[in-house]
Amino acid sequence: MKTTITPYLLKRRKTADGLYPVYLRITQNRSYSLYSTEIYIEKSMWNKKGNFINRNWIKDHPSADAWNNKIFRIWNEINRIIDENEGIGRKEIVEKLNDDTDSVKIYDYALQHAEKLNDEGKFHPHKQTKVVAEKFKEYAGNITFDEVTPHMLNDFQEYLAKDKKLEEGSIKEGNHPNTIVSNMVKLKAVFKKAMKEGLMKENPFDSSVYEQTKKVDTKKKALSIEQIQSIEDLKLEEGSQIWHVRNYFMFSFWNAGIRFTDLTFLKWKHIKDGRLTYSMGKTDKQKDILLTEPAKEILSYYKDETDTDQDFIFPILPDKKMTVTGYKKKASSQNAIVNEKLKDLQKMAGIDTNISFHISRHSFARWAKAKGLSLDFIGKALAHSKRATTEQYLEDLSEYDADSELERLVNSRGQK
Incomplete structure (x- = not known):
């Protein structure tokens, strides 16, 4: 028939x-x-x-x-x-x-997996898993695991890379290759877990037909000490939101690049005997660093005689009691707001480099290297556990060394 x-x-x-x-x-x-x-x-x-x-x-x-x-x-x-x-x-x-009503749908399963990550306190993997689940559903619909082929995964990566015309006529740029790699890693984790639970016959990620997008080496962006100075010199209204954002950024810089989430969780108990000591959320390593005068000056704006050791230093997280997950969600949303304000600071200071909060960490490393500080010192300040990590970190900033050498060559012109 x-x-x-x-x-x-x-x-x-x-x-x-x-x-x-x-x-x-x-x-x-x-x-x-x-x-x-x-x-x-x-x-x-x-x-x-x-x-x-x-x-x-x-x-x-x-x-x-x-x-x-x-x-x-x-x-x-x-x-x-x-x-x-x-x-x-x-x-x-x-x-x-x-x-197929009894078949488990990928989107539904991925959301359940994301919630388990959330319950385990893994907020960022939880958020990233939800994001890629939404993207895959947009691409494929809410299909089952056995409906996915290796070719489909390849098509999905192409779909992520394409520019998309939005309904109002504007163009949304396709995802960067490294973003696609990150998305596929999270999606693969969902499939791997589902495979262990017997929800599919074969894992399409394991097929030789599947071709993972190649990660692109990207140079770290960093500000020069002159650009940092131009941010410090801006005349801002004390107490304004952008004034606070500058304080957060500069405090991070003067303390070897504190990550934003760690900054939000800093309490007065972490300040003892002129030092800042806290546990880094990303690695759970202890960081202990001497407070410089610029860092102390910033702290002086926030210290109040009513503050206790358990109070947050910076007014980023709410004073009310929340779960750790609740605080992390709030910190994530605040990070987005701070990064938007940093773009305003960038324009006001006449800086072309796009600024995000994490650039404070790269900028400190660039400044420390330019000052001739030892590799061991820089590694300890950044709380790297391996010397090789610091070497690679500075290698990614090596283009700035070439800039300095070029300027030195030009400035020596005509000298004997």
């Missing part, structure tokens, strides 16, 4: 918001059954000349690629059912397509 499968815009079922559903029409002996793709689009987005080679039935929408891929996957699934069930009728095909 010959079966024809055709993507089909059902124009007689217009929704209240003016959209039309996309179906796959399964035709046998001049009779047909319809299977919903759960995709709804404007009539103008439908391409009647779309085909299975170009996968171009839907156009002019940010999710067009993902939706076209979904149509193609359902078409493949119908063909698989036909191949495995000789002589099967169109109605039975639809029944088999619908008979």
